[in-house]
Amino acid sequence: MVRALIGLNMARQELGAVLAPEVELLHDAVRDTEEALAGVREVTDALCPGALRAGGLPAALAALARRHPGRLTVSGTLRGRLPLLVETHAYLLVAEAVERALEHGGAARVQVTADLGPSLLLAVVDDGAPPVTAADLAALSALTERAASLAGTLTVRHTPGTGTTLTATVPLGPTDGP
Structure with missing residues (x-):
C-alpha cells in the first residue's frame, strides 16, 4: 500500500x-x-502497538495511559520483557478492560496494576458502573477466554459505590520470566 x-x-x-x-x-x-x-496502521497498532514491540508490556501500558491522560494510571512491579505471546494477550486483555470501563462503564478513573512474581498479575480497577449489559458480559467472556488461552484466570468483582475490579492471573514457567 x-x-x-x-x-x-x-x-x-x-x-x-x-x-x-x-x-x-x-x-x-x-x-x-x-x-x-x-x-x-491504526488496526495494526491496536493489535500490537509499537510500544509493545519496542519495549514490552510495561511500555505498552504506559503508552495506553498516555492516550487517556488523567483517566488512566498504571503501576506495578513489572519491568522488562515477557514472552511475546504473553505480552500481546496481556496487553489486549488490559486494553479491552480499560475500554469497557471508560466507554461502556462510564468510569472517570481506571487504575491498572501489573505485578510480576511466579505469575503475572494484572488488575484493572475502575470507578464505573458494573458490567451488566449483554455487550459487557460478552466482553468479559472474551477476556476470560483470553486469560484461559495463557492458562490463566480472570475474576471480576463489582462493589456498589466503589467500582469494578478485573484481576487476571497468568502463570509463568521458570524460563518464561523477563
Whole structure:
C-alpha cells in the first residue's frame, strides 16, 4: 500500500497543476490510499502497538495511559520483557478492560496494576458502573477466554459505590520470566 501511495504521488507530481478530470481522480486516489493506509496502521497498532514491540508490556501500558491522560494510571512491579505471546494477550486483555470501563462503564478513573512474581498479575480497577449489559458480559467472556488461552484466570468483582475490579492471573514457567 505504501508503494502504491508513492507511485500515485509521483504520478501526481509529474502531471503538475493540470486541471483535468483525470488529475482530480488521481488526487482522489491518493487521498483514499492515504486514508486506507492510516486505517491499516491504526488496526495494526491496536493489535500490537509499537510500544509493545519496542519495549514490552510495561511500555505498552504506559503508552495506553498516555492516550487517556488523567483517566488512566498504571503501576506495578513489572519491568522488562515477557514472552511475546504473553505480552500481546496481556496487553489486549488490559486494553479491552480499560475500554469497557471508560466507554461502556462510564468510569472517570481506571487504575491498572501489573505485578510480576511466579505469575503475572494484572488488575484493572475502575470507578464505573458494573458490567451488566449483554455487550459487557460478552466482553468479559472474551477476556476470560483470553486469560484461559495463557492458562490463566480472570475474576471480576463489582462493589456498589466503589467500582469494578478485573484481576487476571497468568502463570509463568521458570524460563518464561523477563
